């Protein structure tokens with residue numbers, strides 16, 4: 001494609017399909033595509049272009065120099081192949097019958113073939129309301145081919161299909177093809193978990209302002225770097241902080257996430273952590289004040305006279321009319337299980353113990369997703385495994401430099417790392433789950449192909465739920481892509497405009513960079529990093545901590561009764 005036509009696309013801001021028409025519907029099944037990768041063929045207008053994603057367009061597999069193209073062509077097929085291999089080696093033993101497993105293997109083989117030959121999506125065949133919604137989204141989608149739709153749509157579609165293969169085979173209905181990898185990744189991360197747990201224990205007593213701020217910032221950074229532990233980027237290969245290397249650690253034998261914060265200081269490209277702490281704390285205090293105000297009665301007693309001798313009913317508001325939070329809630333839209341979820345739980349615990357929140361809502365995925373994303377089962381698994389954690393390591397500590405010249409360096413006693421603190425935290429988290437301080441939610445929107453600017457339209461109830469939060473923390477790269485509408489915006493565009501109107505509550509993003517889109521960089525930084533390493537956006541070596549404090553005020557909801565039938569009787573709210 002010429003730079004002139006790139007310019008045209010850039011300026012028009014239109015989708016590529018409106019400009020480059022696929023003339024031949026069957027182009028994707030030509031030998032040129034199947035046997036040599038999607039090359040541009042003579043005489044056919046190909047949608048593939050030898051460019052990176054042009055600015056302001058959405059990421060999609062047609063841009064051959066983009067991570068989307070590489071991911072659809074290589075990474076995702078490998079992930080499917082690995083499931084097939086594991087099933088062939090008995091990976092679903094005891095879960096489904098031999099026939100179930102055979103069917104699933106066949107289903108996955110077809111799915112992989114459809115993906116690599118850029119076929120048109122097939123509709124889901126399971127008969128559930130959620131699958132029907134998915135089919136509607138597919139049918140409404142202007143482009144229904146794997147490489148020519150947006151990358152996020154296709155990826156989500158593939159994971160939804162991986163799930164459908166289980167739903168279609170009775171014995172595999174509860175089967176998670178990634179469970180084993182997630183469990184392994186947890187046990188391989190016990191060391192950094194024990195190190196962090198020991199530190200977190202020192203952050204839980206009520207503390208003065210400066211210490212509280214420093215601890216909050218440290219936890220944000222621990223949570224940021226925990227996003228390196230993502231099994232989809234590694235295509236299922238083991239990832240722990242261990243293989244990330246901790247260059248200058250004083251005790252080299254230890255995987256120490258606290259030291260990592262210092263070592264990776266320069267890899268945080270945008271750091272709003274101080275602003276996050278200040279604004280979250282003051283919003284939490286402001287909400288607390290509103291919560292303490294007496295509730296205005298919402299009913300007219302004359303309409304419902306209390307029978308003589310009975311206590312008048314306590315005024316209850318229709319949730320649709322509630323415009324002030326009833327709890328100090330902090331929401332975490334989770335990403336990966338294992339060490340990453342552990343770090344999120346540490347932050348959540350800190351927020352509760354410092355009374356910045358009194359309830360944490362964890363939003364997780366209802367189905368296995370992007371290999372290592374948290375499901376409700378993983379959530380329980382991580383907490384239970386912390387409760388039962390077993391680990392001990394004696395680490396040699398580097399001697400301190402000599403106090404004065406001529407003196408030998410001061411020997412340090414070895415450090416013993418064990419799971420005592422981890423168990424204690426795990427037990428408290430189990431109690432928090434039991435008493436409702438920690439709530440696990442899994443709205444289907446999180447496993448839909450939609451980006452967040454459309455949440456209000458597609459899933460208005462979820463949007464409104466988020467509006468009650470002190471802040472909403474979005475973890476990881478996929479959530480980041482969805483926050484930015486999967487759009488390759490100008491890298492120096494501010495975070496707020498990049499969100500394109502998605503402002504339910506203050507938004508925090510903690511993301512290690514694993515896809516080629518970003519916002520909020522100082523001018524010139526993106527170009528400078530590209531010169532050092534053209535692939536810097538695909539490796540998770542850099543991170544951003546971004547914040548948008550602007551949010552939509554909570555108003556009376558325009559959909560009173562559909563959802564709240566139990567509490568909302570007719571047009572009157574009690």
Ligand SMILES: O=P(O)(O)OC[C@@]1(O)O[C@H](CO)[C@@H](O)[C@@H]1O
Nearest residue numbers: 230232233476477478479514515
């Ligand atoms: O959301 P996460 O776990 O941080 O990252 C998910 C991820 O591995 O998957 C996508 C490609 O499949 C990439 O954008 C990203 O690298």
